[in-house]
Amino acid sequence: MVDYELAPEQQDLRATVASFARDVVAPVIGDYYERGEFPYDIVAGMGKLGLFGLPFPEEFGGMGGDFLTLCLAIEELARVDSSVAITLDAGVTLGAMPIFRFGTDEQRTRWLPELVAGERIAAFGLTEPDGGTDIPGTMRTTARLDGGEWVVNGTKAFITNAGTSITSLVTVLALSGNEGGEREISTIVIPSGTPGFHPAPKYSKVGWCASDTRELSFADCRVPAANLLGERGRGYAQFLRILDEGRVAISSLATGLAQGCVDECTRYANERISFGVPIGRHQAIAFKLADMAARVHAARLAWYDAAARLVAGVPFKKEAAIAKLLSSNAAMDNARDATQIFGGAGFMNESPVGRFYRDAKILEIGEGTSEVQRLLIARSLGVSG
Numbered sequence: 001m002v003d004y005e006l007a008p009e010q011q012d013l014r015a016t017v018a019s020f021a022r023d024v025v026a027p028v029i030g031d032y033y034e035r036g037e038f039p040y041d042i043v044a045g046m047g048k049l050g051l052f053g054l055p056f057p058e059e060f061g062g063m064g065g066d067f068l069t070l071c072l073a074i075e076e077l078a079r080v081d082s083s084v085a086i087t088l089d090a091g092v093t094l095g096a097m098p099i100f101r102f103g104t105d106e107q108r109t110r111w112l113p114e115l116v117a118g119e120r121i122a123a124f125g126l127t128e129p130d131g132g133t134d135i136p137g138t139m140r141t142t143a144r145l146d147g148g149e150w151v152v153n154g155t156k157a158f159i160t161n162a163g164t165s166i167t168s169l170v171t172v173l174a175l176s177g178n179e180g181g182e183r184e185i186s187t188i189v190i191p192s193g194t195p196g197f198h199p200a201p202k203y204s205k206v207g208w209c210a211s212d213t214r215e216l217s218f219a220d221c222r223v224p225a226a227n228l229l230g231e232r233g234r235g236y237a238q239f240l241r242i243l244d245e246g247r248v249a250i251s252s253l254a255t256g257l258a259q260g261c262v263d264e265c266t267r268y269a270n271e272r273i274s275f276g277v278p279i280g281r282h283q284a285i286a287f288k289l290a291d292m293a294a295r296v297h298a299a300r301l302a303w304y305d306a307a308a309r310l311v312a313g314v315p316f317k318k319e320a321a322i323a324k325l326l327s328s329n330a331a332m333d334n335a336r337d338a339t340q341i342f343g344g345a346g347f348m349n350e351s352p353v354g355r356f357y358r359d360a361k362i363l364e365i366g367e368g369t370s371e372v373q374r375l376l377i378a379r380s381l382g383v384s385g
């Protein structure tokens with residue numbers, strides 16, 4: 001199982017994305033972030049590079065790569081900026097992937113090509129205002145069949161990529177039945193612009209400020225019965241699969257942020273002088289950097305392991321949870337240490353380190369909180385229900 005040697009084409013892809021992040025993203029992303037603006041031109045650039053098509057077959061316009069290769073790209077983007085990285089991550093793993101994994105041939109042919117090309121993006125509507133962690137228990141959004149159409153009512157909270165001018169659709173998890181108290185959950189595809197589908201203005205967020213996150217409301221929103229994704233009643237199983245995969249991707253993003261902290265601090269520790277020497281010569285700073293590099297290494301091995309299992313088609317739920325827990329810890333710890341190493345400059349929004357600090361926290365919350373990851377790991381040990 002353990003083979004961490006990347007194929008030459010994976011190494012090339014990683015180098016290409018690293019150049020894109022350095023030359024195209026880094027010079028401008030701070031301004032987008034400050035304005036809270038979605039970076040359409042950067043997203044178009046990622047589309048031209050084929051990044052949104054990385055794990056999809058060529059018949060849909062994809063690059064024919066695999067999930068691990070996608071994660072390599074996400075890690076390289078997150079070394080520079082997490083808003084851009086999460087736009088790709090969510091666009092592929094939460095947006096296009098459910099259509100690819102569970103859609104009919106007709107649904108794939110209709111929706112995948114423009115998502116795979118990065119011309120449009122898609123979103124995944126699971127979380128609701130009453131709760132994300134306990135979503136199967138607290139879900140209120142409903143979908144009922146009426147005259148050959150699904151009629152959807154309800155509200156979804158914190159949905160990424162949901163309200164941009166290039167958002168194609170949202171896959172919405174909804175209660176489609178409640179026979180004898182048995183809650184049936186199904187996934188319905190709702191294209192942007194469908195009457196009754198209302199994205200709220202975007203949230204004001206602590207971090208990921210150049211990514212698009214919105215509350216969505218559905219009021220008697222009608223779509224054809226054919227917009228059911230996969231089988232009726234399979235929504236719960238579908239979102240568990242999508243979230244397991246999503247955790248691997250978000251782990252690569254967290255690892256990228258943690259690595260970005262090391263990159264910035266290594267440079268700064270050699271440049272910034274205090275008491276006549278570069279601050280890296282002070283052991284307190286050098287040891288912090290050593291700890292930061294060690295955390296990145298462990299986080300990267302953890303997500304490589306989970307991704308390799310996913311690609312090999314063997315169980316990876318526990319490994320994905322471990323990777324998510326370790327990498328989000330690494331991101332938080334490294335962001336805090338990096339800000340300390342930069343001193344006052346690290347507290348300025350114009351510094352990448354300031355952005356890393358603001359962007360790290362969500363990694364312990366999104367796609368299952370750290371508490372949820374611990375529950376999953378404990379369950380795999382047979383010590384939790």
Ligand SMILES: Cc1cc2nc3c(=O)[nH]c(=O)nc-3n(C[C@H](O)[C@H](O)[C@H](O)COP(=O)(O)OP(=O)(O)OC[C@H]3O[C@@H](n4cnc5c(N)ncnc54)[C@H](O)[C@@H]3O)c2cc1C
Nearest residue numbers: 124125126127131132133158159160365366367368369371
């Ligand atoms: C920027 C951003 C983007 C997001 N994008 C999306 C998206 O695209 N699609 C989507 O569907 N969702 C998205 N989310 C939602 C995200 O997945 C949820 O916020 C997350 O799952 C937590 O749910 P919650 O916020 O309702 O917290 P809650 O579920 O209310 O949890 C609150 C606290 O209680 C803890 N807790 C709850 N239950 C337990 C338990 N049994 N044991 C121990 N602790 C527990 C949690 O760990 C947490 O600390 C996004 C969120 C943000 C902030």
